[in-house]
Amino acid sequence: MRGRDAALWIGLWTVFNIVLSTLLFVFTTDLMTHVVYWLAIVWLLPLILIALLARDPGRRALPQASGGSVVLALAVAFLALGAGLGLWAALCGAALGVVGVVLLVTERSA
Amino acid sequence: MSVAAPLAPARGLAGAVVGTDHKSVAARTFITAFGFFFAGGVVALIMRWELATPGMQVTSRAGYDQLFTMHGSTMIYLFVTPVALSLGTYFVPLQVGAAEIAGPRVNLIGYWLLAFGGVIAWSSFLARNGAAQAAWTAEFPMSDAPNTPGTGMDLWIAGVMLATSGVILMAACQLATIVARRAPGMTMLRVPVFTWSMVVTCLMVVSAFPSLLIAMGGLLLDRHGVDVYPGAGGATAYQHLFWFYGHPVVYVMFFPFVGASLEVIATFSGRRVFGYKGIVLSLLAFAALSMAVWGHHMFTTGQVANHYFSLTSTMLAVPAGMEYVAAIGTLIGGALVLRTPMLFAIAFFLQFLLGGLSGIYVGSPPLDYHVHDSYFVVAHFHYTLLAGSVFGLFAAVYYWWPKVTGFHLRDGLGKLHLALFVIGTNVTFLPMFFLGYDGMPRRVANYTPADRWTTLNVLSTVGAFVIGLSIAVFCLNVLVSWLRAEPAGPDPWGGQTLEWATSSPPPRLNFVAPLPPIRSSEPLLDLRGVPAPEALP
Numbered sequence: 001m002r003g004r005d006a007a008l009w010i011g012l013w014t015v016f017n018i019v020l021s022t023l024l025f026v027f028t029t030d031l032m033t034h035v036v037y038w039l040a041i042v043w044l045l046p047l048i049l050i051a052l053l054a055r056d057p058g059r060r061a062l063p064q065a066s067g068g069s070v071v072l073a074l075a076v077a078f079l080a081l082g083a084g085l086g087l088w089a090a091l092c093g094a095a096l097g098v099v100g101v102v103l104l105v106t107e108r109s110a
Numbered sequence: 111m112s113v114a115a116p117l118a119p120a121r122g123l124a125g126a127v128v129g130t131d132h133k134s135v136a137a138r139t140f141i142t143a144f145g146f147f148f149a150g151g152v153v154a155l156i157m158r159w160e161l162a163t164p165g166m167q168v169t170s171r172a173g174y175d176q177l178f179t180m181h182g183s184t185m186i187y188l189f190v191t192p193v194a195l196s197l198g199t200y201f202v203p204l205q206v207g208a209a210e211i212a213g214p215r216v217n218l219i220g221y222w223l224l225a226f227g228g229v230i231a232w233s234s235f236l237a238r239n240g241a242a243q244a245a246w247t248a249e250f251p252m253s254d255a256p257n258t259p260g261t262g263m264d265l266w267i268a269g270v271m272l273a274t275s276g277v278i279l280m281a282a283c284q285l286a287t288i289v290a291r292r293a294p295g296m297t298m299l300r301v302p303v304f305t306w307s308m309v310v311t312c313l314m315v316v317s318a319f320p321s322l323l324i325a326m327g328g329l330l331l332d333r334h335g336v337d338v339y340p341g342a343g344g345a346t347a348y349q350h351l352f353w354f355y356g357h358p359v360v361y362v363m364f365f366p367f368v369g370a371s372l373e374v375i376a377t378f379s380g381r382r383v384f385g386y387k388g389i390v391l392s393l394l395a396f397a398a399l400s401m402a403v404w405g406h407h408m409f410t411t412g413q414v415a416n417h418y419f420s421l422t423s424t425m426l427a428v429p430a431g432m433e434y435v436a437a438i439g440t441l442i443g444g445a446l447v448l449r450t451p452m453l454f455a456i457a458f459f460l461q462f463l464l465g466g467l468s469g470i471y472v473g474s475p476p477l478d479y480h481v482h483d484s485y486f487v488v489a490h491f492h493y494t495l496l497a498g499s500v501f502g503l504f505a506a507v508y509y510w511w512p513k514v515t516g517f518h519l520r521d522g523l524g525k526l527h528l529a530l531f532v533i534g535t536n537v538t539f540l541p542m543f544f545l546g547y548d549g550m551p552r553r554v555a556n557y558t559p560a561d562r563w564t565t566l567n568v569l570s571t572v573g574a575f576v577i578g579l580s581i582a583v584f585c586l587n588v589l590v591s592w593l594r595a596e597p598a599g600p601d602p603w604g605g606q607t608l609e610w611a612t613s614s615p616p617p618r619l620n621f622v623a624p625l626p627p628i629r630s631s632e633p634l635l636d637l638r639g640v641p642a643p644e645a646l647p
Contacts (some may be wrong), residue, residue, distance in 0.1 A: 001290075001392070002289065002290055003289050003290050004347035005298045005625055006288060006289040006290075006298055006299055007289075008298070009298050009309070009394070010289075010313065012394060013310070013313055013394050013397065013398060015396050016394060016395060016398030016399075017401055020398060020401070020402040020422065021402070023418070024402070024415065026418075026424040027404065027417055027418035028414070028415035028418065030413070030414070030415070031297075031345055032346065032350050033350060033405070033414065033415070036350050036351060036354045037354070037401075037402070039148055040317045040318060040320075040354070041317075043320070044313075044317055046316075047313075047316065048284075050289075051289045051290075051299075054286075054289050054290040056290070057289070057290060057291055058449065061214060062130075062209070062210050062214065062619075063130045064129070064130060064131075065125070065129050065130060066128055066215045066218055067128045067214075068215070069128070069130075069215045069218040069219045069222070070127060070128055070218065070219075070222055072219055073218075073219045073221075073222030073223050073276075074222070074226065075276070076223060076226075076272065077222075077223070077226035077227070077272055078229065079265060080141060080227075080230070080268035080269075080271060080272050081230060081268055083263075083264050083265075083267065083268050083330050084230075084234075084237075084261040084265040084268055085336070090380065096184035097413050099213070101606050103121075104215070107215075108324055109462065
């Protein structure tokens with residue numbers, strides 16, 4: 001129910017955006033301008049759907065710490081570093097990524 | 111709050127690295143962002159030292175290019191945006207009565223991406239050709255491999271992409287918290303104003319920031335031999351992608367501080383915020399309009415619909431005006447208590463006004479053609495970002511410091527900080543309007559005595575060092591207050607929202623006692639029997 005309430009407001013914001021982006025058609029036919037704008041608006045639709053489907057929180061265990069999350073972030077950082085430092089960094093990132101995912105799965109199932 | 115008690119908390123260094131408590135992650139984000147603020151601030155002082163007099167004093171031209179690139183990048187990607195999100199990470203769950211943020215692991219990943227991104231961007235100074243030097247906008251083709259060779263630019267792009275990804279994840283967690291973790295009775299029209307400001311902020315982050323990732327990803331590929339932005343149209347395509355992020359980010363760095371400042375003004379006026387529903391609607395309209403103005407950064411390219419973007423940019427004055435009406439309406443008739451947070455909040459609205467009004471000026475194409483790429487623009491956006499956002503940030507810091515730490519910051523030192531900050535800000539940036547109008551271009555390391563810009567530049571440099579002094583006073587305040595702690599108690603200001611209904615600092619699951627009944631956006635005022643607006647005659 002809470003999600004539905006929030007979805008309504010996100011929907012209203014999306015409507016504001018649709019009105020403004022539609023108005024843009026009066027002023028320009030430039031494809032790039034429209035594509036950039038409409039992609040962002042289309043992106044909002046799944047957000048509304050997720051909000052609509054959100055259930056009230058049930059009883060759940062909260063994580064106190066998550067080493068897997070930190071390793072995964074480090075993996076992504078190394079993957080990005082590959083762009084500047086070379087393939088070795090990207091490969092380190094890939095290996096760390098595997099470790100991170102395994103750690104996260106272990107944490108969640110513990 | 112349907113949650114099970116967590117396992118034993120992670121403390122010490124381990125807690126600082128892997129802890130998932132939203133309050134701890136927010137504190138780390140805040141400290142990290144302030145670390146980058148100090149670094150970016152030192153860079154700014156070096157730049158001002160260089161510009162104080164004609165000639166090259168401190169650095170080379172290429173070095174100066176690196177300095178202004180890293181200053182702008184740091185302040186936008188690594189300081190103001192993350193610090194705004196850190197406030198939300200800490201207070202959104204508290205204000206909506208949740209025990210924890212939604213997706214605590216994702217939130218933690220977001221923080222570390224931000225931190226790693228910042229370190230990688232700054233590590234570009236170690237590269238052979240130095241750090242990135244294509245401005246915080248990394249305009250294409252200035253930022254392509256032939257024009258900016260070396261790994262410094264690549265590291266910068268990687269760092270920006272990581273930091274932005276981190277911010278997107280943190281915003282998504284806050285949005286999910288507001289959507290699905292609100293306490294019973296907390297309908298969307300009972301959500302406090304600050305949390306509403308975070309709703310629109312997070313909506314803008316998740317919908318506009320991916321555009322920057324696409325722009326930067328394309329740039330990275332382009333630098334490594336893939337023709338992503340080929341031909342003359344490439345520069346325009348890059349600008350569309352970049353500015354579709356680049357203008358909304360201005361409001362991401364503004365809305366949270368509007369929300370915080372309105373709450374501060376309401377609390378220190380002893381009354382409810384004026385025009386709650388109007389504020390909500392104006393925030394939504396404001397955020398939507400700010401998604402539709404990116405083209406005004408491209409007026410002079412001749413490649414965008416100037417009429418449309420001028421119209422939407424000017425229309426921003428309407429919702430902005432409504433926020434001012436809300437602030438003034440709250441102040442009028444209130445029992446004003448002029449403590450440091452209140453003074454910073456009032457200063458926020460006053461200082462931002464200069465940035466906002468000069469925004470109307472540059473939102474008009476003929477006038478923008480005249481001042482484009484001049485110091486007028488530098489003055490304009492510093493009045494919105496430093497004079498605007500940072501005043502609001504300090505209002506929030508002084509207001510919520512007792513909640514986060516359990517002790518007060520000194521009021522006297524706070525007022526000294528404010529006075530120096532007001533003087534420094536205006537002495538630094540007001541002369542830049544005149545310099546720009548007189549034709550001084552931005553991003554230049556030097557000028558000649560014949561330009562007759564020396565006096566105004568000296569003034570601006572003096573102002574920058576006064577800002578530095580004011581920040582030193584703030585640091586002193588933190589130190590003094592830490593060493594001689596004055597306990598604050600759970601609700602030192604007579605707060606109105608749920609974060610003041612718990613201890614200072616709040617416990618792991620935020621609330622131990624049952625939440626008060628939630629019948630409005632100010633449940634603690636309801637508890638004290640202050641009548642709701644609809645109950646007034």
